[in-house]
Amino acid sequence: MIRGTTKLIAHLGYPTSTFKAPMIYNPWFAHRGIDAVVVPMGCKAEDYAVFLPLLFRLSNIHGALVTMPHKVATVALADRVSVTARIAGAANALRLGADGLLEADMFDGEGFVAGVLGKGQKLADRAALVVGCGGVGSAIAASLAKAGVARLALFDPNAAMAEGLADRLKAAYPALAVVTGSNDPAGFALVVNASPLGMNPDDPLPMDVERIDPSTFVGEVVMKSEMTPFLAAAAARGCRYQVGTDMLFEQIPAYLEFFGFGRPSVAELREQAAISY
């Protein structure tokens, strides 16, 4: 129930028609008696830099969920940017700090990592391979570093992307071993497809699945289908795995904590949601 006192959380992106967050957050707010609401706002890229500061001048604004096409622009517009968002070069969450400054964070990688840990895969002191070093790959790499992996291998067909990400990671995590230049998945505790390969039916696999050890945990970011060809091939080898949408849904508790509403379990959120996921 929206009232005059309700805290407003803008869901910023364009187009909005496929947004699911309101149907997950709002029923949970109602269930917990939290006077807040997530409201889609279809802001176009060319308006964002002017609209965002004015939105955060509203007296009842509490925060924002940020999605395409604004994640990269958000880093430049915030007053404070988390280490994770800085490494990712992108942010998907905004809130006002106690001093009125605009704080940005990035939870795509946090959701990915929370899902992997929740499925029983340990990450601390392990080695991980991330294939694809764009926005989502960078976010996942940043969160893997935060989660304490000892060694990160990064691969991107555009070598400069992988090297740039490696530099940002090493600056923030000097003890982390980072290598670039190979997508060979042999010998890693975790391998991740963070590239767009799998979006189109005739895409090649992102790495040589035959070289993935059955004990390796395999993660995917493509959400085109639940079982992408890459995941299907890894599962056929006996690997445990995480599907693309888990990254989205597993980050919601971190978002809620960022907004100051506590950190519910994914199960509690699913139970209240107006959509099944």
Place this chain on the structure above:
Amino acid sequence: MIRGTTKLIAHLGYPTSTFKAPMIYNPWFAHRGIDAVVVPMGCKAEDYAVFLPLLFRLSNIHGALVTMPHKVATVALADRVSVTARIAGAANALRLGADGLLEADMFDGEGFVAGVLGKGQKLADRAALVVGCGGVGSAIAASLAKAGVARLALFDPNAAMAEGLADRLKAAYPALAVVTGSNDPAGFALVVNASPLGMNPDDPLPMDVERIDPSTFVGEVVMKSEMTPFLAAAAARGCRYQVGTDMLFEQIPAYLEFFGFGRPSVAELREQAAISY
């Protein structure tokens, strides 16, 4: 249930804490299966002129309810202004026209008139006295003219306010007889207190109640209490009357029609509302 497709109606004003509209509109939208939501946005006066055009560039914006302190500024910011809003010098509703232009209208007076007509008082070809020619008095005078009164008497302690309103009315309604300079209520079918007198306990009455005929219908805009001293005195003379909040609630069907959602009865709206009124 807010979705990615939900049409956004901003409730613009500051402060927002006393806003009631979301608790009236949103349950009715849910009841009728209309995919729209009213969301309070606490926009401060100094931000309004910049925020408003950006708000109306959102892809899912449908309209706005406008309240204090933005009603006067809205007239200057809209591309098209209704005759009623032009006379009132204020607007409380905004929508995008089919051509993308921003259209403003004013429903305070419409609500006042709808309430009076709904209580069985005829207005066409009758005479009315409006005491107080600020924003709300101007809006009521404009809507009385639109409703077809034959003669309007206007009074304000600031004579220039009454004369300015008279000029705007005569320009839009050349056949209307408009007089200014007296608050004597004798001989009118309708008399209205549209002044702030009654807000404070030691205010004088806005007119000489002893000269109101018992057959006269008496309207009030002060909402400090349901039965203001003015209404109580008129009721004691046997007059029928309308309380201040009726103006607010009786205008909601006109608002909904303006937004393209049909024109429900006040009774249907009251039945669905999450507050009693």
